[in-house]
Amino acid sequence: MRILLIMNPGLPVPPVLYGGIERIVYLLAEEYHKLGHEVTLLSGPDSYCSGTTITFGNNSKTSKWTRNKEIYFVWKYLTNNHKAFDLIHNFGRLVYFLPVLNKPVFKLMTYERPVSKSGIKIVSALPVRNLIFTGCSNFCVSTGNVSGKWATVYNGVDFSQYQLNDTVKDDAPLMFLGRMEKIKGLHTAIKVAKATGHKLIIGGNIPENPDYFKTEIEPQIDNDQIKYLGPLNDGQKNEYLGQAKALLFPIEWDEPFGIVMIEAMACGTPVIAFNRGSVTEVITQQTGLKVNTPDEMIAAVKEVNKLNRRTCRNLAERNFDISVIAHEYLKCFKIV
Numbered sequence: 001m002r003i004l005l006i007m008n009p010g011l012p013v014p015p016v017l018y019g020g021i022e023r024i025v026y027l028l029a030e031e032y033h034k035l036g037h038e039v040t041l042l043s044g045p046d047s048y049c050s051g052t053t054i055t056f057g058n059n060s061k062t063s064k065w066t067r068n069k070e071i072y073f074v075w076k077y078l079t080n081n082h083k084a085f086d087l088i089h090n091f092g093r094l095v096y097f098l099p100v101l102n103k104p105v106f107k108l109m110t111y112e113r114p115v116s117k118s119g120i121k122i123v124s125a126l127p128v129r130n131l132i133f134t135g136c137s138n139f140c141v142s143t144g145n146v147s148g149k150w151a152t153v154y155n156g157v158d159f160s161q162y163q164l165n166d167t168v169k170d171d172a173p174l175m176f177l178g179r180m181e182k183i184k185g186l187h188t189a190i191k192v193a194k195a196t197g198h199k200l201i202i203g204g205n206i207p208e209n210p211d212y213f214k215t216e217i218e219p220q221i222d223n224d225q226i227k228y229l230g231p232l233n234d235g236q237k238n239e240y241l242g243q244a245k246a247l248l249f250p251i252e253w254d255e256p257f258g259i260v261m262i263e264a265m266a267c268g269t270p271v272i273a274f275n276r277g278s279v280t281e282v283i284t285q286q287t288g289l290k291v292n293t294p295d296e297m298i299a300a301v302k303e304v305n306k307l308n309r310r311t312c313r314n315l316a317e318r319n320f321d322i323s324v325i326a327h328e329y330l331k332c333f334k335i336v
Contacts, residue, residue: 002038004085005029008092009044009057009070017231018179018205020259021112024155025091031326040085042077075099089329094119102127106333110153111135113256115144124148132332137278140256151332154282155257156325159317161234162266165242166309173199174301175244175269177237177260180206180213185250185274187216188294190226192248196301199225200248201240203232242267246288246304249273250297258282265316268309272300287312 005028011019014026025041029049033039039051044059054077057070074096082088082100089108090096094116097107101123107130115135123131124147134153135141141152174196176189186202193200202221206213221228232240241247247264249255254277261271261282271288273279274297283290286307289300318324 001086002040002084003032004040004042004081004088005032005049006074006088006090006092006096007041007043007047009055009059010062011044011059012046013041013043013049014047017233020155021091024112024259027156027158027322028089028326028329030158031322035326042074071095087330087333094123097123097131101131102129104129107131108329108332109133110329111140111144111256112155114140114254117144117146120144120146120148130333134329134332136257137281139254139278139281143256153325153328153332154320155259155262156320156322157259157262157266159266159313159321162238162263162313163242164266164268164310164313166268168243168245168305168309170245170305171198172243172245173201175201175203175240175247175264177203177232177241177247177263178249179204180210180217182212182216183251183253185248185252188250188252188297189248190217190220191294192250192297192301193226195298198245198301199227201244202226202228203230203237203240205231237263238267241269244269246301247271248297249279250294251276251279253277255279261288262316262320265312265320268313270304270307270309270312272297272304284315286315 005025007013007025011022013022015022029039029041033050041049041053044057045055047053047055056073079099082103082105085105087106091110132149134151136155138152141150174193176186178184220226241264247269249271251274257278264271265287271283275290275292291297291300
């Protein structure tokens with residue numbers, strides 16, 4: 001089967017450090033290729049995969065004019081080449097699909113963030129053939145499922161790239177991994193670490209607006225109990241997540257998925273998370289603890305070592321390995 005994968009050109013595929021969606025697109029491209037499909041990736045500069053890669057746009061902050069040029073490039077490419085593909089899998093902008101909405105080629109539009117209902121209504125009112133919308137969790141789907149055909153397909157990671165650490169000491173450090181933004185709840189993770197007497201290792205990138213990090217986080221970093229490692233690559237994630245007693249995920253927004261949760265599970269590290277957004281779907285009683293308040297998270301730290309780390313990984317692999325996710329996407333059209 002001939003598959004075209006589309007991604008916005010904001011970051012290269014795969015990303016060097018941060019870029020969860022871009023990493024998913026790369027893993028899918030590699031898995032589709034491994035399954036024997038002919039893969040073409042349409043993405044930003046410096047992108048690559050085991051199939052054919054076509055680059056467009058740029059990887060820097062773009063203007064409205066630049067974004068319009070990018071849309072025109074994709075429209076022109078799809079108009080001229082859609083017959084060369086059996087499936088077009090779009091992780092980019094919905095507007096990319098306009099020239100081929102009513103063409104017979106199978107189309108998947110995948111959302112990794114809350115969905116714009118207005119865009120779904122507009123597209124669904126047009127003549128459309130063979131288009132399915134997917135979201136990365138039931139919660140994500142619920143934000144946009146106002147018309148059209150929908151399916152839930154979770155995110156995944158390549159579990160073969162993560163090493164199980166099935167035992168850690170009771171005083172092993174806690175870990176936080178994510179963007180240094182208030183909605184990610186790092187300030188709460190620090191509070192939990194201090195209240196339980198654990199060390200906290202922090203990984204993640206500082207956004208363009210560093211006010212939150214500078215005012216609320218940096219003054220608490222002593223590089224002893226609270227240690228900031230900076231942005232982490234995949235190898236470093238594997239190393240530090242495997243050392244951790246638990247990953248803290250004290251989000252203050254409705255997370256559409258949260259790939260870091262399954263990255264932790266792949267190392268056998270359970271997750272303690274605020275029960276919002278997709279958390280209720282991703283975490284089970286054997287892979288982590290779902291809580292509602294900082295005090296509950298503090299109490300959960302004392303209980304988390306009761307979870308079996310090997311079971312944590314095995315259950316997560318069964319549900320979230322990239323091989324499972326690729327088949328779930330292909331099953332949308334019963335063409336595995």
